[in-house]
Amino acid sequence: MATWNFVTNHGALLSLVATHPQITARDLASQLGITERSVLRIISDLEAEGYLERTRDGRLNYYAVNHDLPMRHPALRETAVGDLLGALSFSAKNSAQDSAGGSETPGAARLEGGSDAPSGNRSDPLAGAVE
Numbered sequence: 224m225a226t227w228n229f230v231t232n233h234g235a236l237l238s239l240v241a242t243h244p245q246i247t248a249r250d251l252a253s254q255l256g257i258t259e260r261s262v263l264r265i266i267s268d269l270e271a272e273g274y275l276e277r278t279r280d281g282r283l284n285y286y287a288v289n290h291d292l293p294m295r296h297p298a299l300r301e302t303a304v305g306d307l308l309g310a311l312s313f314s315a316k317n318s319a320q321d322s323a324g325g326s327e328t329p330g331a332a333r334l335e336g337g338s339d340a341p342s343g344n345r346s347d348p349l350a351g352a353v354e
Contacts, residue, residue, distance in 0.1 A: 230311070232255050232257055232261070232265055233265050233268065233269065234307065234311075235254075235255055236251055236255060236262065236265050236266070236269070237269060237274060237275065237288060237304070237308065238308055238311045238312070239251060239254055239255075240275060240286040240288060241288045241290075241308045241312075242312065244285050244286050244287065245283060245284070245285055245286075246286070247284075248262045248263055248266070266286075272292075272295070273289055273292055274288065274289055274292055274304060275287070275288055275289070276288075276289065288304070288305075288308065289304070290303060290304055290305025290308065291303055291304075291305065292304050294307065
């Protein structure tokens with residue numbers, strides 16, 4: 224049986240960068256379970272399309288996400304990337320609250336961080352994302 228996820232590595236990386244603008248390629252690779260080379264390719268893809276802007280300050284990279292661009296899929300062109308990132312952020316917060324026993328939203332939606340996630344890490348909604 225093939226495994227799949229709702230969030231691709233492109234979406235997962237964008238979500239991580241949106242919440243951690245100074246995150247390193249090494250940390251992104253570790254969080255996503257992919258190589259640094261793949262991370263750099265994804266960053267390049269997102270920069271080329273205008274979804275991500277990278278600013279260098281000495282040896283550090285800072286990332287900024289363009290929340291206003293539309294999703295790429297033709298059926299989702301009316302949805303801004305920021306709307307997706309907001310949903311991912313909301314879901315990640317609820318997943319963390321649920322695992323701590325403090326969910327204020329019964330039945331809140333969870334992404335890949337549910338109890339059946341491959342990594343078993345309920346606090347990381349991006350665990351197990353694929354390219």
